[in-house]
Amino acid sequence: MDFVQRQKFLAKKNQKHLVLPEGYELRTLKAAKILMEEGIAKRITLLGDPKEIEAIAFEAGLSLESNFFQVINPRDPGDTLEQYAQEYVRLRQHKGKTIEQARIDMQKVLNFGCMMVRLGDADCIVAGADHTTGDVLRAGFEIIKTAPSVKYASxxxxxxxxxxxxxxxxxxxxxxxxxxxxxxxxxLAEITIAACESCKNFLRVEPICAMLSFSTYGSANHPNVDKVIEAVRLVKTKRPDLNVDGEMQLDAALSSSVAKKKAPMSPVAGKANTLIFPDLQSGNIGYKLVQRFAKAGAYGPFMQGFAKPISDLSRGATVDDIVNTCAVMLAQA
Structure with missing residues (x-):
């Protein structure tokens, strides 16, 4: 059973409620149809104008008459909108948020969807087919918030x-x-701790985590190396239970023969299943190199560090990408 199959199996077992804020988006509705047909979710809420959603659903060959689907227009005034606005004011009053502005803000599908998850009216949220990553993250940060003791989501x-x-x-x-x-x-330390938890949740194995650099155990001197060394120290101080080591080069992290030469005493070198990149440039380039050259499956990005399951999609996501991401979030909910 591969990763996607395992996540679908767990999602079918969990039977959770998913909210899709971009309910008016064709690929999203095609994915929703598959989620229903395969029994991956208990229920799906689609956000947007009901007439627009109904027209696009018809194009997708999807009937919304089933009780499986709930369609909500966040622009409709009512008790739910007012409840969400009041909670949003409570969350953002330190930033000067007024109830009048909160009522306007809660009419935005991302904000409304995140509030559904925050208040338990849905179990998880997937968006990004029609919004930027920044839009999705902003709504998540402001409403769902990070998990206790976590300052930075990644x-x-x-x-x-x-x-x-x-x-x-x-x-x-x-x-x-x-x-x-x-x-x-x-x-970087928080990214590492969150990634170790992701390893446990997604891969169902104990993390063996390498914090990567162009240096292994002080083989090079540079401020970028110093940052990784300090991050390793912070992780080991905060979570001594985690099997984390570094700084180390990629070949030392993955190759047992190289590990014997460069880091023979490391409990991680040569065996890593979790790789922490020192910055976004190296991480983004790294995963795409592996995806293209090694013909690897690349699933994500999955948000980590949030209090409840939220995930961002690429605006170029395929229907299968959306289905797979929804399955992973439903499995984690």
Whole structure:
């Protein structure tokens, strides 16, 4: 059973409620149809203008008459909108948010969807087919918030490489590849801790985590190396239970023969299933190199560090991409 099949199996078992804020988007509705037909969710809420959604659903060959679907127009005044606006004021009053502005803000589909998840009216949210990553993250940060003790949310990819000698039978966590461009040592430490939790949740194995650099154990001197060294120290201080090591080069993290030469005493070198990149440029380039050259499956980005499951899509996402991402969020809910 591969990664996607496993996530679909878990989602079918969990039977959770998904909100799709871009209910008016054709690919999203085609994905919703598949989720219904395969029994991957208990219920799906689509946000947007009901007439627009109905017209596009017809184009997608989807009937909305089933009780499986709920269509909500966030622009409709009512008790739910008022409840959400009041909660939004409570969350953002320190930023000067007024109830009048909150009522306007809650009519936006991303805000409304995130509030549904925050208040338990839905279990998870997937968006991004028609919004930027910044839009999705902003709504998530302001409304769903990060998990307790987490200051910075980030992201990870699940990579499925054909060579099953790597990672956990070919599955690996890459982080952060989509969220924080130039993380500080503190942020890099939080990315690492969150990625280790993602490894447990997504891969169902204990993380063996390498914090990557162009240096292994002080083989090079540079401020960029110093940042990784400090991040390693912070992780080991905060979470001594995690199997994390670094700084190390990629070949030392993945190759047992190189590990014997460069880091023979490391509990991680040569065996890593979770890779932490020092910045977004290296992470984004790294996962795409593996995806293209190794013909690996690249699933994500999945948000990590949030209090409840939220995920961003590429605006170029295919229907299958949307289905797979929804399945992963439903499995985690």
């Amino acid at each position: 992201s990870c990819f699940v990579m499925d490489v054909p060579d099953k000698s790597f990672g956990a039978d070919g599955l690996m966590i890459f982080a952060d590849c989509a969220t924080i461009p130039d993380p500080t040592a503190e942020q």
